[in-house]
Amino acid sequence: MRDRASVVIVGGGIMGLSVAWHLAKDHGITDTVVVEKGYLCGGASGRNGGGVRAQFGSEENIRLMQESIRMCRDFAAEMKINVWFRQGGYLFLVRNEPARKNLEKSVRVQNECGLATRLLEPKEAKRIVPELDIEGVLLASYNPDDAVVFPWPFVWGYAECAQKLGVDIETFTEVTGFETRGARIEGVVTNKGRIRTNRVVNACGAWSPELAALLDVELPNRPHRHEICSTEPLKPWLKPLVADLSNGLYFSQSMRGEIVGGISNEDVPEGLDMGSSHRFLALYARALTRTVPLLGRVKVLRQWAGCYDLTPDANPIVGEVDAIEHFYQASGFMGHGFMMAPVMGKLLAQHIAEGTKLPLFDRWNLRRFAEGKLLSESMIIG
Numbered sequence: 001m002r003d004r005a006s007v008v009i010v011g012g013g014i015m016g017l018s019v020a021w022h023l024a025k026d027h028g029i030t031d032t033v034v035v036e037k038g039y040l041c042g043g044a045s046g047r048n049g050g051g052v053r054a055q056f057g058s059e060e061n062i063r064l065m066q067e068s069i070r071m072c073r074d075f076a077a078e079m080k081i082n083v084w085f086r087q088g089g090y091l092f093l094v095r096n097e098p099a100r101k102n103l104e105k106s107v108r109v110q111n112e113c114g115l116a117t118r119l120l121e122p123k124e125a126k127r128i129v130p131e132l133d134i135e136g137v138l139l140a141s142y143n144p145d146d147a148v149v150f151p152w153p154f155v156w157g158y159a160e161c162a163q164k165l166g167v168d169i170e171t172f173t174e175v176t177g178f179e180t181r182g183a184r185i186e187g188v189v190t191n192k193g194r195i196r197t198n199r200v201v202n203a204c205g206a207w208s209p210e211l212a213a214l215l216d217v218e219l220p221n222r223p224h225r226h227e228i229c230s231t232e233p234l235k236p237w238l239k240p241l242v243a244d245l246s247n248g249l250y251f252s253q254s255m256r257g258e259i260v261g262g263i264s265n266e267d268v269p270e271g272l273d274m275g276s277s278h279r280f281l282a283l284y285a286r287a288l289t290r291t292v293p294l295l296g297r298v299k300v301l302r303q304w305a306g307c308y309d310l311t312p313d314a315n316p317i318v319g320e321v322d323a324i325e326h327f328y329q330a331s332g333f334m335g336h337g338f339m340m341a342p343v344m345g346k347l348l349a350q351h352i353a354e355g356t357k358l359p360l361f362d363r364w365n366l367r368r369f370a371e372g373k374l375l376s377e378s379m380i381i382g
């Protein structure tokens with residue numbers, strides 16, 4: 001393992017690897033080490049639904065995702081790896097009045113930003129997915145440019161291309177501590193040795209608070225287990241990813257034909273638990289078969305779980321912390337960190353390499369919690 005690096009990125013998920021790739025490609029910083037305690041795809045980046053959407057409530061998230069979707073579209077050609085990118089759109093459903101108002105407001109903002117999102121009466125939604133049972137649905141929204149990808153090759157693509165440019169990726173290597181002088185980092189301590197560096201990125205996803213605590217930095221993020229499952233493959237029939245904003249149900253059909261989906265469950269206690277349960281299957285099956293009754297006949301083949309990385313205001317924590325020099329955060333991406341990683345990696349790499357001050361990183365800074373400047377985002381799944 002390299003004993004010195006310009007930047008050490010802790011966490012080999014999509015976020016850390018995207019930052020590493022952009023540092024190398026955009027800024028020529030190739031002596032970076034990505035330290036990953038497990039294997040690539042072992043964290044949330046290998047356990048998610050692969051949904052990529054620009055339908056958000058805040059202008060900030062919409063504009064970031066417009067850029068990220070463009071980057072996802074170009075990813076396969078640039079990285080020479082098939083990520084099964086498929087633009088079938090996202091169809092959001094709402095079933096109560098406050099959610100309907102919220103959706104109308106969000107779609108207005110989306111249209112102002114140039115998204116092609118349309119509000120649909122339930123009958124029109126049925127034209128997009130004829131198998132939908134629209135009883136109880138008040139309104140829907142559809143953006144044809146939203147998409148799904150297969151997460152694993154996306155992670156591998158970043159990793160392989162970063163390595164080709166000289167980046168080291170150390171798997172099964174855990175960061176256990178830091179060497180510091182005052183507010184300055186001098187080195188990263190791992191179970192396989194030490195790396196001298198002054199710049200560290202915390203890209204540990206749901207484990208980010210644990211890593212930050214090693215430097216006495218307290219993050220307000222909370223890990224929350226989210227379960228997901230996939231079925232036997234079916235002939236392609238479902239175009240969009242369908243998401244119900246009233247209960248957090250979502251499902252899409254992968255390029256291999258499986259129906260992949262999950263649902264929110266607020267009864268799950270916080271914690272770094274990645275176990276699966278029958279309770280999830282029951283909850284998901286009830287909501288799914290109410291929405292598309294035909295799916296009751298389809299067999300579940302596999303279920304798994306990962307951790308969402310939740311923040312108190314549903315917005316991420318990104319950028320340098322005040323207490324420690326050049327200790328950059330890239331966490332708190334709730335259930336949409338995979339889709340944000342392309343654009344975030346690019347922006348964070350620019351910030352690290354050039355010291356560019358981005359207003360976005362001021363708003364998303366950790367200090368907002370102490371200053372009471374909380375943000376909001378109304379279109380969260382889960």
Ligand SMILES: Cc1cc2nc3c(=O)[nH]c(=O)nc-3n(C[C@H](O)[C@H](O)[C@H](O)COP(=O)(O)OP(=O)(O)OC[C@H]3O[C@@H](n4cnc5c(N)ncnc54)[C@H](O)[C@@H]3O)c2cc1C
Binds near residue numbers: 036037047338
């Ligand atoms: C069920 C589920 C469905 C989801 N669906 C979607 C979706 O459809 N679209 C979307 O955009 N997002 C989705 N998400 C969220 C998305 O997966 C995450 O936001 C994203 O993957 C976070 O990436 P990351 O790189 O920050 O974290 P991770 O992928 O979790 O990577 C963090 C890594 O840090 C490593 N690590 C931790 N501590 C240390 C240490 N001390 N030393 C070394 N390494 C360490 C971990 O082993 C881990 O591999 C979903 C998440 C789940 C769980």
